[in-house]
Amino acid sequence: xxxxxxxxxxxxxxxxxxxxxxxxxxxxxxxxxxxxxxxxxxxxxxxxxxxxxxxxxxxxxxxxxxxxxxxxxxxxxxxxxxxxxxxxxxxxxxxxxxxxxxxxxxxxxxxxxxxxxxxxxxxxxxxxxxxxxxxxxxxxxxxxxxxxxxxxxxxxxxxxxxxxxxxxxxxxxxxxxxxxxxxxxxxxxxxxxxxxxxxxxxxxxxxxxxxxxxxxxxxxxxxxx
Amino acid sequence: xxxxxxxxxxxxxxxxxxxxxxxxxxxxxxxxxxxxxxxxxxxxxxxxxxxxxxxxxxxxxxxxxxxxxxxxxxxxxxxxxxxxxxxxxxxxxxxxxxxxxxxxxxxxxxxxxxxxxxxxxxxxxxxxxxxxxxxxxxxxxxxxxxxxxxxxxxxxxxxxxxxxxxxxxxxxxxxxxxxxxxxxxxxxxxxxxxxxxxxxxxxxxxxxxxxxxxxxxxxxxxxxxxxxxxxxxxxxxxxxxxxxxxxxx
Numbered sequence: 001x002x003x004x005x006x007x008x009x010x011x012x013x014x015x016x017x018x019x020x021x022x023x024x025x026x027x028x029x030x031x032x033x034x035x036x037x038x039x040x041x042x043x044x045x046x047x048x049x050x051x052x053x054x055x056x057x058x059x060x061x062x063x064x065x066x067x068x069x070x071x072x073x074x075x076x077x078x079x080x081x082x083x084x085x086x087x088x089x090x091x092x093x094x095x096x097x098x099x100x101x102x103x104x105x106x107x108x109x110x111x112x113x114x115x116x117x118x119x120x121x122x123x124x125x126x127x128x129x130x131x132x133x134x135x136x137x138x139x140x141x142x143x144x145x146x147x148x149x150x151x152x153x154x155x156x157x158x159x160x161x162x163x164x165x166x167x168x169x170x171x172x173x174x175x176x177x178x179x180x181x182x183x184x185x186x187x188x189x190x191x192x193x194x195x196x197x198x199x200x201x202x203x204x205x206x207x208x209x210x211x212x213x214x215x216x217x218x219x220x221x222x223x224x225x
Numbered sequence: 226x227x228x229x230x231x232x233x234x235x236x237x238x239x240x241x242x243x244x245x246x247x248x249x250x251x252x253x254x255x256x257x258x259x260x261x262x263x264x265x266x267x268x269x270x271x272x273x274x275x276x277x278x279x280x281x282x283x284x285x286x287x288x289x290x291x292x293x294x295x296x297x298x299x300x301x302x303x304x305x306x307x308x309x310x311x312x313x314x315x316x317x318x319x320x321x322x323x324x325x326x327x328x329x330x331x332x333x334x335x336x337x338x339x340x341x342x343x344x345x346x347x348x349x350x351x352x353x354x355x356x357x358x359x360x361x362x363x364x365x366x367x368x369x370x371x372x373x374x375x376x377x378x379x380x381x382x383x384x385x386x387x388x389x390x391x392x393x394x395x396x397x398x399x400x401x402x403x404x405x406x407x408x409x410x411x412x413x414x415x416x417x418x419x420x421x422x423x424x425x426x427x428x429x430x431x432x433x434x435x436x437x438x439x440x441x442x443x444x445x446x447x448x449x450x451x452x453x454x455x456x457x458x459x460x461x462x463x464x465x466x467x468x469x470x471x472x473x474x
Contacts, residue, residue: 128317131277132331132382133306142333147321222321222362 011194014181019201021095022177025170026163029099033106033159040066040107041114042140052126052136069108074166077105078173098175102166110159117151118144150221157213161206168202178202227253227276227386227420232285234271234442245271246282247442253435255385258412258419260433260450262426262465268442269422273388276420277309278302289386307335310379310417314391316371318363324350324374325359331381342381349377353407369400376407380417387411389421393428405431426465430454438462 044062047055072080078101082092085100121144129143145152168179178198186195218224234246245268253259263269274280275287278297287295294305318327325346326333332342350356353373355366363371372392379387389408393401409432412419423429429436430450437447438461445459457463 122317124313124315124317125319127279128311128313129330129334130279131306131309131311131388132334132378133303134334135303138334142330143319147319149321222323223364 007193007197011185011197015178015194015197015201018176018178018181018198019205021175022164022167022179022202023205025095025098025102025167025175025177026160028095029102029106029163029167030156030160032099032103033110033163034156036103036107037110038114038145040111041118042144044111044115045118045144046136046140052139066108066111069104070112072105074101074105075169075172077101078170082173093174094176097173098167098170098177102163102170105166106159106163109162110155113155113158114152117148117155120151121147150217150223153213153217153220157209160209160213164202164206164209226255226288226290227418228286228288229272229275230286230288232272232275232287233283234268234275234280235283244442246275246285249285249439249442249444251437251444251447253418253420255418256412256416257435258409258421258433260429260436261420261422261439262424262429262436263422263439263461264424264465267439269439270390272439273390273420273422276386276388277306277311307331307382308384308386310382310384310387312372312375312379312387312389312392314394316363316368316375316395318371318374318378320363322362323359324355324361324363324366327363327374328377328381330378335382345381346377349380350374353377367400368396369403372396372400372404373407376404376411380411380415384417386418386420389419391423392421394423394425401428402431408432426454438465 040062044059044066046052047059047062049056049059081101081104085092085097088100089096091097125143125147126139129139134142167175167177168182171177171179171181172183174180178201182195182198185191186198229249229251232246232249233244236243236245249272261269261272271280275282278287278294282295285295286293289305297305319330322330325343328346328349329342332345347356347359350359353376355370355373355377358366358370363374366374392408393404396404405428408419408421411417412432419432421429421433433450435448436450436453437444438453438459439445440459440461446453446457446462453462454466457466
């Protein structure tokens with residue numbers, strides 16, 4: 001007990017700050033990766049050969065961009081993007097410096113997940129909407145996005161959790177957060193207690209996000225009686 | 226009035242050509258309950274989808290109320306489709322919308338005032354006997370109830386034509402009769418022209434005044450329901466009649 005009190009007195013503030021930084025980094029980058037990823041995912045589905053507005057060349061180029069984004073390991077992307085990050089947010093350090101590469105890394109991943117969710121929508125519903133005179137745009141937001149909402153929500157929790165992992169890597173290049181603490185204290189100074197503390201916090205965060213996501217998806221899904 | 230003139234729908238691949246529709250011509254008069262009968266794969270689904278251009282014919286003409294609509298696109302196509310309601314084998318209700326919001330959907334697309342479209346939707350739900358289910362979701366309804374909602378939805382924009390794509394094939398016999406009665410009253414009382422495709426002669430017999438029999442993309446026989454059933458000319462029709470009487474016996 002005494003040991004625990006001593007531990008928190010020494011590292012409590014540090015871990016609280018790290019947790020906060022990690023949550024902010026993850027939350028903001030999840031948000032912006034959807035701002036980019038939803039339109040890309042929608043365009044991939046709409047311009048596909050069996051889509052509402054087939055466009056072979058555009059679809060192929062979009063597919064390549066998404067695949068290129070997905071094939072670069074995050075740790076490399078992180079370093080490669082430093083000049084771009086500086087240009088966008090003025091620094092490559094700290095939480096703002098981490099958000100840019102996190103968004104760039106997650107957006108193609110989000111685009112693929114949005115694509116998957118939209119493809120789960122019954123083509124019969126799209127056809128029905130067309131038969132009532134729906135425009136392409138109306139089908140996108142009134143049929144595709146609305147009908148796949150529960151699936152999209154599940155995707156958000158997956159993205160959020162993936163970005164927790166990525167944000168730890170961003171920690172290694174000066175982004176702060178729990179990953180940074182784990183590396184500096186756990187790896188470089190052999191302070192296993194601090195490292196375990198960060199692991200436990202991450203486990204708890206992941207559990208909370210997953211449970212909230214599942215609950216929201218279940219509540220929103222009107223296919224459940 | 227729907228006039229179909231020399232309609233072809235051809236699916237080509239490198240090796241072969243498949244004629245889903247092979248020189249189909251027919252006329253559906255205003256106020257008809259017109260049945261298109263055929264076995265699965267005969268081309269009846271493709272034919273009905275050409276009427277509201279969900280499928281584009283390869284050649285031939287679709288003329289609705291005297292206007293050639295075959296090549297319509299954009300706003301004109303949307304306008305045309307608003308005048309043609311459609312119901313489907315699997316109901317195709319939006320699962321994430323309440324029954325009321327499903328019926329309001331076609332009106333929502335036209336940016337109709339919300340109050341007005343809600344009033345209209347509630348009237349229609351009342352007509353199909355589901356006024357008390359307005360706030361339910363489709364998953365909470367039986368198949369027959371779902372098809373009633375789909376019928377209400379198809380009527381929301383006051384169309385003059387209603388296309389029914391195997392509308393009763395997913396339903397049991399009792400429910401089928403109830404849905405057919407409803408369609409009949411829509412045809413008789415609201416004067417909506419009905420085009421119904423089905424593989425079942427019993428269904429066609431129940432509500433259609435005229436029928437066409439389609440086989441391998443060709444219309445092999447058409448005429449008044451009575452005529453065709455009494456004096457079937459085509460082999461396919463006789464076969465269908467034979468099979469059905471066996472089933473019924």
